Amino acid sequence: MQKKRVVFNYPPHVVEQPVISKLVKEFDLTVNILRARISPKEEGRLVLEITGKRQALEAGIHYIRELGVEIQSLAQDVKWHEDRCTHCTACISACPPRALDVNRQTMEVSFNRDKCIACEACIPVCPYQAMEILF
Amino acid sequence: MAKSIEEINEKIKKGKAVVLTAEEIIDFAAERGVKKASQEVDVVTTGTFGPMCSSGAYFNVGHSKPRIKLGGGKTYLNDVPVYTGLAAVDFFLGATAMPEDDPRNKIYPGKFSYGGAHVIEELIAGKDVRLTATAYGTDCYPRKTLETFISLKDMNEAILFNMRNAYQNYNVAVNLSDRVIYTYMGVLQPKMGNANYCSAGQLSPLLNDPYYKTIGIGTRIFLGGGIGYVVGNGTQHNPNVARTEKGVPKMPAGTLAVKGDLKLMTPKWLRGTSFTGYGVTLTVGIGIPIPILDEEILRYTLVKDEEIWAQVVDYSESYPQCVPGSLGEVNYKQLKSGKITVQGKEIPTSGLSSYLKAREIATILKEWIEAGKFFLTQPVELLPSVDSGIVFKPLKERPIKKR
16 A cells, blocks of 8 residues: 555536546545645645555546646655744644654654645744745 | 953963853852852853844945935835934844834734834845835935845945844743733643743853843854954843842843944844744844853852743733732742642643753854853953942833913
8 A cells, every 4th residue: 555645636627527536436446635726826735645555546546647637755845944934833733644743852843745634724823934835 | 269351262272271161150150069060161151042022133235326314214124124213234133123004913913924124034044125115315315225245255344233132031931811912932722721931041152141240341252153342231231120138030130231243143043033923033042151150150150940930920011011020939940840720720831931942052152162262251240239339210200281
């Protein structure tokens, strides 16, 4: 089994198609929607965690691409500007999946992209604008 | 045997001074014993790096040709208004000032992404900022408008002057209400969903000299990456609060007023800071050396996180309404562990003051002293202590009757 956190960018003509149910039914994938948004211009944006067998996962993503949906990994959209971070730990209690974490010995803050669900809870709590999510 | 500042400086000059950080001294004294440690160690360095709102800087930008009198008019740096109630080309920029067209909290919670503190950070980064002004014009200062780029190196003086920094201990903030609140202690979740604290604890300058026996007017310090001086007690300096047996205040107590040459400072140690829904502030790096003059002074520097207690205060009602009272006492060891228990409830904690950076500051100051680049000063006068009779007064309003 493999797990991937990805961002789907839908062009307007795909927004009304039942894409996700097809991923579940025909490719036997488990899909967890972390965020979903449709812009005023009717472009859609989904943040998903997809789990399934490696081959099925690849086939599913291939199918999505064929539809004209752009896919990128979530990590590219979430930025921790380490130079702006002061390691104050203001974000630590705000981050539900503990992607932002602190070494209690050194009190050094770190960001683990793989755990981030792009919930944006860190954005208003960081006084140094060190977190950036490009949505 | 007691040491003098002169003797310590002599050792610094010879490269023989023994310097430890306020963190290192704890284990050192535990191993050697307090008496021996007080003889062997010459200086303990402290540090803190946290948001300190009562900060700002004054500038002299030089005279334009023809001359302009900024006083009585309006002057801005990158659209942030400065205070001009001074001579022609002197002005003061407050850390929390913000552009007039910033929406503040009209779109709640406001972002406060740019203000005086960010201007200070950009200036010390060597960037150009826009100096714009309008004036009323006089016979000797005829010019009425000014628009120019300016950088720190163009100015005659650029002095950081903070009237309240380095608070000796602080509150732990929680929110008892059922909605999210946005405070200077950060975003507080309803029903005590989180607790925020703001002190460097065992590394914090005034917690290592709780009765102000070494720190006073003229104490040379690390300030914003450069050299600064303590110029007196800060505003709201309040030595007469409840203290532990060892003299450590259990609530906000002493404060410092400090100054230093901005041209020597670096953006790493003076940072523009934005508190959502609250405003702009400056995060200031301060490091203070404590001369180990005798055993008593060493003992104070041995303070540990678990010996420093702070009050848990509700920022939804108690704080804004000035209702005294604490929901409980917790120590910094508990706060730094990531969770505390208040009235039976376990609450996740977050800091606003960076312990990692506080340690880095104490270490830099230690290295400066070891390298013979930084000498200690004898204060001209110590700060008012518990015998000063200082009472921290609230504002007593006396209504102005309209005739």
